[in-house]
Amino acid sequence: MAENTHGTVRVKRGLAEMLKGGVIMDVVNAEQAKIAEDAGATAVMALERVPADIRRDGGVSRMSDPDMINGIQEVCTIPVMAKARIGHFVEAQILQALGVDYIDESEVLTPADETHHIDKFAFDVPFVCGATNLGEALRRISEGACMIRSKGEAGTGDVVQAVRHLRSIIGDMKKIGQADEAELFEWAKQLRAPLPLVQEIAETGKLPVPMFCAGGLATPADAALAMQLGAEAVFVGSGIFKSDDPAPRAKAIVEATTNFMDADILAKVSRGLGAPMTGINMDEVNHGGTRFEDRGW
């Protein structure tokens, strides 16, 4: 009799494969979750406050109330993700017990551990983690992350950091593809990343897990930009529900992500969406704001 095996790396990375080419949307209640699913989201991220509000309110930001997560699970047929604080493995245990489909060990919440991330191999539920560069991505994968998202700067509506992080990760992978065997040792040292993962990239030219883009995307064009730069799917947080008219914007971003190479369709879906989130540009964040992207080690 064949054994059914749960929580394997293939099963955990497999769900990320199924989310490729899609849009994962931040939602704070069941009503928003319905709007997201109606618009064609592939998954929702359940959280108390979208990053723009976390940025505005300050204070300590934690895992969401289980009642709120369950409320969203009840109205959704698509996967429901939720965030745990960096290093807070008990929040992750609770999220696994709630049956969330993916855990985001997220810099948007206030970190619980200044040195260690969660041992993600200890869980059957898969994890996604953010990264600003290739070394950070590989460290998270070596801890068991089954999906990487470039961090960008959440809650700003400014796409510049998402572009910076994607270009950094993909640019270094291209350089590693050109490196000889001896140079790979130096790459591993510089990146503070395990050598076998660096060697794997040299061979395959890509991360061993799907790489999505997050942080600052607010328009259909932003989503298509991330996809053309090499992201395999996108997360949109504040960009939808902080805009004037969330439902049509959400649908337009879904269509832009599928048709990211087709400028005629991008032009069509970009029309008449009302005002995007006002946002806060990175210069303002750098002068007295909080840079979420600097959280994570």
Place this chain on the structure above:
Amino acid sequence: MSNSSLTVGVLALQGAFARHSEALERLGVDTIEVRTPAHLAEVDALVLPGGESTTMSKLLDSQGLRDPLAERLDAGMGVFGTCAGMILLATDVSDGRADQQSFGALDIGVRRNGYGRQIDSFEADIPVDGLDGPFRAVFIRAPVVERLGDGVEVLASVEGIPVLCRSAAGAPVLVASFHPELTDDDRLHQLFLDQLA
């Protein structure tokens, strides 16, 4: 018919379409990513990949693909659907969305996410009729086949539930509730190509 004379489309609206293209290309088949009716017109057969069936269903409408695809299926085009693709090809779907439409290419009834949430996802070695040796089947938030209509042949089951089915006659239709595209084992893709021939 040799593999190389076929052009097989992979529905590329969302999901694991690239993995299907890689498997087909390893078997010597020309592939096209299908996003528009013009793409669909170029293919001899089509693969509907895993992904989110609700998302794909909405995109089938917004891309103007639903009617042309239904017409090709009615005309007997061969089709292989995995997971979400199986849902889209079924006759009836429970626990889906009220506005979710499927094509009814194979007379089966499926329950979306019938095995539960991601924590219940699993992999297993399963015996498949017509294959030598077991196939490693990866189930991700998989649908459960609850009803089999006439003319449906079951090629593999797990714990009494059919997981791989095909049309016994007529238009070639193959559906799996698991993801052969997530392994490097291309035998089920070859099985589909044989069914087309």
